[in-house]
Amino acid sequence: MKPSPFIVFWISVFWIKGVFLNKEKQVFQSPAELLIEPKDETKLTLTHQIQSYDTILWYQRSPGNTSLKLIGYVSYKAVTVESPFQSHFNVSGDGEKAAFLHILSPRHPEDSGEYFGAASMHSSYPAYFGEGTRLTVLEPEHPITEPTVKVLPPSQKECRNQKDNEKRKTLVCVASEFYPDHVSVSWQIGEKEVTDGVATDSAALRNGKYYSITSRLRVSAEVWYEPSNKFICTVSFFINETTKKNSSAFIHGEKAKDTNAMTREKYLRITQSAKLTYSVFIVKSSIYGAFVAFLVWKLQGSSGKQNY
Structure with a gap:
C-alpha cells in the first residue's frame, strides 16, 4: 500500500x-x-x-x-x-x-x-x-573533539537602568572547539539544577572545522551578589550510544560593593553640593547684611531728625 x-x-x-x-x-x-x-x-x-x-x-x-x-x-x-x-x-x-x-x-x-x-x-x-x-x-580525518567550556561573569553595567526589585544579572556559558555538534547544556546553582532564566542557542554554530554554542543564565542581582553561590555550566557531549562526556566550568557570585564607601564620583558630588550650599549661604548672608545695614541707617536718620 x-x-x-x-x-x-x-x-x-x-x-x-x-x-x-x-x-x-x-x-x-x-x-x-x-x-x-x-x-x-x-x-x-x-x-x-x-x-x-x-x-x-x-x-x-x-x-x-x-x-x-x-x-x-x-x-x-x-x-x-x-x-x-x-x-x-x-x-x-x-x-x-x-x-x-x-x-x-x-x-x-x-x-x-x-x-x-x-x-x-x-x-x-x-x-x-x-x-x-x-x-x-563523521568527516574523514576529523577526530571527535570535546568542547572547551568557560563561564563569563555578568556585565558591571547591566543593572544600572533597572529598578531595585527588577535587577537581573546574566551569566554566559561558552562551549567551543568541539566536533561534532551533539551537545546539550545545563546549569546548576550549587547542587540544584536550574531551568528558569536559561536560554541556550537552538543550534551550535560552525566556524571552520569546529563548533561553538552559548547559553545564558539570568538570575536576580541578590542571587549574584552572594559569594557563596556557585554557578556551574555543564556541557554534555555525545560520543557514542553508551558514552557522554560532561565538561563543566563555574564561577562564584561576587560581593556587592559597599554603597556607603567613598568613591571619586561620590566625593565630587558631595563637594559640588557643598560648594553650591556654601554659595547660597554667602548670597543669603550678604542680602541679610545689606538689609540690617539699611535698617541701621534708617534708624539713625530718624533719630537725627528728632534731635534737631
Whole structure:
C-alpha cells in the first residue's frame, strides 16, 4: 500500500508545527543520537503499539531544512524505498509492529541530519512520529573533539537602568572547539539544577572545522551578589550510544560593593553640593547684611531728625 501524496505532504508540513505527537507513548524510536564513519552500516528502529496501524514510514530532514523527505516505508511486510534513496537506504520489518531503516555504506557527510519514523494507516488517520534520531556522518580525518567550556561573569553595567526589585544579572556559558555538534547544556546553582532564566542557542554554530554554542543564565542581582553561590555550566557531549562526556566550568557570585564607601564620583558630588550650599549661604548672608545695614541707617536718620 503506497501512501497517497496527500499523506506525505500532510506529514512533512504539519508535523514540524507539533501537530503529530507521540500517541500516548506508543511509538518508540531508537537510537536518539548516532555517529558513524563513512564506511559504517547501521540501522534505526521504530516500534509501535497502535492497534490497526499497519504502515511505518521513514523520513529524512537535512540540516537547516524544515521539510521532511520520504525515504521509504513498509506496509504490512511490503517494502518500498523511494528512488533517490535506493543506493543509500533500505527498509525492512512489519508495519504493524516494528520497522528498520538500514543505512548502507558508503556514507557521505551530506547524509547527516535527523531521521524520523512514523506509524500510519491511511489518509483519514493521523500519523504518529517517534522522537527522531540525530545522525552525523563523521568527516574523514576529523577526530571527535570535546568542547572547551568557560563561564563569563555578568556585565558591571547591566543593572544600572533597572529598578531595585527588577535587577537581573546574566551569566554566559561558552562551549567551543568541539566536533561534532551533539551537545546539550545545563546549569546548576550549587547542587540544584536550574531551568528558569536559561536560554541556550537552538543550534551550535560552525566556524571552520569546529563548533561553538552559548547559553545564558539570568538570575536576580541578590542571587549574584552572594559569594557563596556557585554557578556551574555543564556541557554534555555525545560520543557514542553508551558514552557522554560532561565538561563543566563555574564561577562564584561576587560581593556587592559597599554603597556607603567613598568613591571619586561620590566625593565630587558631595563637594559640588557643598560648594553650591556654601554659595547660597554667602548670597543669603550678604542680602541679610545689606538689609540690617539699611535698617541701621534708617534708624539713625530718624533719630537725627528728632534731635534737631
